[in-house]
Amino acid sequence: MPLQENPEFHAIVIGSGITGGWAAKELTEKGLSVLLLERGKMIEHGKDYRGEHMPPWQIPFGGLPLRDLYDRDYFIQRKSYAFDETTRHFWNNDRLNPYLHENNEFNWMRTDTVGGRSLVWGRHVYRWSDLDFSANANDGHGVDWPIRYTDIEPWYRYVERFIGVSGQAEQLPHLPDGEFLPPMELNVAEEHIRGCIARRFPGRLLTPGRLAILTRAHNGRAPCHYCGPCHRGCSTGSYFSTQSSTLPAAIKTGKLTLKSDVVVEKLNYDPERARIASVDVIDTRTHARKRHTARMVFLCASTVGSTQILLNSSSESFPNGLGNRSGALGRYLMDHTMASSTTAIVPGMLDRYVYGNRPSGIYLPRFRNLQPEREVDFVRGYGYQGGAKRMTWQNMIHATSDIGERYKDRLSAPGPWSIRLVGLGECLPYRTNAITLNHRKLDRFGVPQVQFAFSYRENEHRMVRDMATQAEVMLRSAGCMDIKSHIEMNTGGDTIHEMGTARMGRDPQTSVLNRWNQVHDVPNLFVTDGSCMASSSCVNPSLTYMALTARAADYAAKEFKAGRI
Amino acid sequence: MRCICEAIIPETDTPGATTARVPDFIKLIYDDWFTAEERREFLSGLYIVDGYARRRHSQSFIRQPLSIQQDIFRSLQREAEEAQDRNIDLREFVATIRELVVTGYFMSEAASKNTLAYNPAPMSYEGDYALDNVNKQWTY
Numbered sequence: 001m002p003l004q005e006n007p008e009f010h011a012i013v014i015g016s017g018i019t020g021g022w023a024a025k026e027l028t029e030k031g032l033s034v035l036l037l038e039r040g041k042m043i044e045h046g047k048d049y050r051g052e053h054m055p056p057w058q059i060p061f062g063g064l065p066l067r068d069l070y071d072r073d074y075f076i077q078r079k080s081y082a083f084d085e086t087t088r089h090f091w092n093n094d095r096l097n098p099y100l101h102e103n104n105e106f107n108w109m110r111t112d113t114v115g116g117r118s119l120v121w122g123r124h125v126y127r128w129s130d131l132d133f134s135a136n137a138n139d140g141h142g143v144d145w146p147i148r149y150t151d152i153e154p155w156y157r158y159v160e161r162f163i164g165v166s167g168q169a170e171q172l173p174h175l176p177d178g179e180f181l182p183p184m185e186l187n188v189a190e191e192h193i194r195g196c197i198a199r200r201f202p203g204r205l206l207t208p209g210r211l212a213i214l215t216r217a218h219n220g221r222a223p224c225h226y227c228g229p230c231h232r233g234c235s236t237g238s239y240f241s242t243q244s245s246t247l248p249a250a251i252k253t254g255k256l257t258l259k260s261d262v263v264v265e266k267l268n269y270d271p272e273r274a275r276i277a278s279v280d281v282i283d284t285r286t287h288a289r290k291r292h293t294a295r296m297v298f299l300c301a302s303t304v305g306s307t308q309i310l311l312n313s314s315s316e317s318f319p320n321g322l323g324n325r326s327g328a329l330g331r332y333l334m335d336h337t338m339a340s341s342t343t344a345i346v347p348g349m350l351d352r353y354v355y356g357n358r359p360s361g362i363y364l365p366r367f368r369n370l371q372p373e374r375e376v377d378f379v380r381g382y383g384y385q386g387g388a389k390r391m392t393w394q395n396m397i398h399a400t401s402d403i404g405e406r407y408k409d410r411l412s413a414p415g416p417w418s419i420r421l422v423g424l425g426e427c428l429p430y431r432t433n434a435i436t437l438n439h440r441k442l443d444r445f446g447v448p449q450v451q452f453a454f455s456y457r458e459n460e461h462r463m464v465r466d467m468a469t470q471a472e473v474m475l476r477s478a479g480c481m482d483i484k485s486h487i488e489m490n491t492g493g494d495t496i497h498e499m500g501t502a503r504m505g506r507d508p509q510t511s512v513l514n515r516w517n518q519v520h521d522v523p524n525l526f527v528t529d530g531s532c533m534a535s536s537s538c539v540n541p542s543l544t545y546m547a548l549t550a551r552a553a554d555y556a557a558k559e560f561k562a563g564r565i
Numbered sequence: 566m567r568c569i570c571e572a573i574i575p576e577t578d579t580p581g582a583t584t585a586r587v588p589d590f591i592k593l594i595y596d597d598w599f600t601a602e603e604r605r606e607f608l609s610g611l612y613i614v615d616g617y618a619r620r621r622h623s624q625s626f627i628r629q630p631l632s633i634q635q636d637i638f639r640s641l642q643r644e645a646e647e648a649q650d651r652n653i654d655l656r657e658f659v660a661t662i663r664e665l666v667v668t669g670y671f672m673s674e675a676a677s678k679n680t681l682a683y684n685p686a687p688m689s690y691e692g693d694y695a696l697d698n699v700n701k702q703w704t705y
């Protein structure tokens with residue numbers, strides 16, 4: 001289909017999650033008319049947060065899982081800690097939206113809503129550094145990133161100023177400080193351990209988690225009221241989500257058209273102009289098909305969603321998937337390992353407690369391979385998340401075999417301080433960790449299903465063992481007791497930091513996107529979600545996705561105004 | 566059932582399992598959440614408790630005073646533990662009932678507001694707070 005002289009919109013943004021919300025905000029604020037397409041249903045800010053502030057006694061079946069229903073309709077999504085009856089209405093129905101993975105090697109965790117996973121995400125946000133951006137170049141795994149920290153730094157700052165990030169400046173070169181609101185306090189047990197680690201392990205540090213949650217009023221949003229479970233939705237907009245932040249900003253411009261309940265099937269390429277000419281969509285309720293036109297397209301449908309669309313948009317010009325002259329499309333899928341969990345009791349401090357439900361925890365940044373190291377048998381590194389708390393009745397049901405008054409008293413009082421350190425490890429980009437389309441298995445819209453092939457390799461396994469050992473060493477030195485590590489390699493996708501499959505690179509022969517997240521050879525198509533990642537670092541990725549999206553939107557708008565798009 | 570609930574979590578200066586309507590919770594679980602197999606196992610567990618009461622105290626479980634009911638439950642639990650793998654059913658029953666009673670209790674409105682400290686909008690966070698100020702676990 002040829003490019004239209006007068007398209008309906010200046011830009012079409014596909015997906016309304018963390019990155020799509022940003023693309024819509026940036027492009028509309030720069031004066032472009034934007035059509036935002038989302039396959040999920042509408043979730044109105046506040047009104048549709050059905051589980052928000054639901055008191056314990058109203059939670060169905062005391063919070064026990066509805067096993068028959070979950071087994072039938074949510075057999076993948078139920079694996080998330082954030083999935084339960086207070087949030088189920090946000091999540092994808094696995095029966096209606098199947099995918100293929102022969103050996104159960106990938107859990108594709110996703111929502112089915114306007115706002116995407118911004119509604120339920122964990123809100124941890126960390127900057128990358130040049131340790132990350134130059135990792136591929138330095139050790140030869142994957143292709144070199146076409147950008148460095150200086151390219152993205154202004155955009156980190158720009159994004160942080162808008163979303164609001166609480167955190168503590170620590171002057172670590174490999175985990176750069178951001179524009180922080182005051183941090184959420186560490187509790188006494190964490191302070192104790194922070195002190196011990198600082199004294200005994202030079203170069204290691206325990207710091208409050210850096211979170212897209214407000215500790216004071218910011219851009220018209222109220223500070224956190226410390227009710228606790230953010231993932232149920234927050235009607236005061238105290239954590240960053242599409243609904244609380246980017247969507248209202250985009251709507252305010254008067255330039256946004258939002259369509260929910262439409263799934264993008266494919267993009268149509270005009271070989272004469274070497275541009276995307278139109279976007280084909282299917283109404284998820286009526287299955288009616290429609291075509292939309294625009295001068296440019298921002299693909300923000302999440303790592304797997306965007307790559308599915310590109311793979312499904314083959315044409316004579318691109319027989320192996322749109323923008324796939326390199327053969328890299330669909331390949332180099334990554335996620336973080338989250339396979340080691342170490343718990344312990346922190347003795348004492350029994351007269352100390354906390355006030356308020358802090359919806360966050362701690363971060364213990366990477367300390368491995370900052371300089372080439374001899375004592376480890378893996379490349380790259382890991383960080384820990386977790387935190388300390390006083391045990392609750394849930395943890396103590398079987399702690400004693402007693403019953404009666406003493407049992408009741410014991411369960412009603414806070415238990416001992418316990419701490420948990422969970423390692424999140426960098427995963428290398430492997431060519432055979434990949435998604436493809438299975439043209440014999442179609443979904444209910446007639447779109448070929450995604451098929452995953454994924455496994456962690458020796459480097460990830462070695463790193464996981466070190467995570468457990470080092471967590472134990474640190475906790476032991478801090479006087480902790482009853483230290484236990486649980487090591488079990490997790491399934492790909494479990495950490496919900498899936499990325500790669502349309503990587504950025506310097507060379508069109510080996511990558512899909514250039515330094516502006518623009519598809520090589522297709523100047524009016526930008527892919528700015530996690531699929532663009534050429535490596536994975538070990539920190540939570542979404543802040544980087546947001547910064548790359550804002551940066552790409554800035555570039556795209558300039559190109560548009562210069563008449564080049 | 567009501568008696569077992571109260572034996573595990575009795576009324577003190579805070580509500581007991583009965584006041585917190587734990588038996589209703591367990592009935593709901595029994596009717597609408599358990600599988601047929603679980604219902605069968607649960608019922609046979611209750612019969613074991615009652616049979617034990619009749620053998621040792623020559624009267625049904627519900628006729629005993631609370632302290633005897635608690636003794637019965639304790640000794641059954643001990644037996645289940647000592648029997649190791651020979652008595653899996655009883656051990657599972659004892660664990661299940663404990664979990665259900667405790668969950669039903671602490672998730673209830675009565676316990677959330679009286680036994681624990683209920684504060685749905687704390688408005689601030691302090692990581693070093695004197696336990697004396699509240700002297701209970703927070704409801705969550």
Ligand SMILES: Cc1cc2nc3c(=O)[nH]c(=O)nc-3n(C[C@H](O)[C@H](O)[C@H](O)COP(=O)(O)OP(=O)(O)OC[C@H]3O[C@@H](n4cnc5c(N)ncnc54)[C@H](O)[C@@H]3O)c2cc1C
Nearest residue numbers: 015017018019039116117122123124264302305529540542
């Ligand atoms: C429980 C949980 C905790 C997390 N914690 C963290 C954390 O602490 N820190 C962090 O950095 N990240 C975290 N993540 C990951 C984070 O949510 C994602 O990285 C982020 O949402 C990705 O943004 P996105 O825009 O690429 O995708 P999404 O937010 O998933 O949005 C993509 C949108 O595109 C839509 N879409 C897909 N296909 C189509 C199609 N064909 N047509 C139309 N629309 C389509 C989807 O429905 C979705 O709404 C967490 C995720 C979960 C689920």
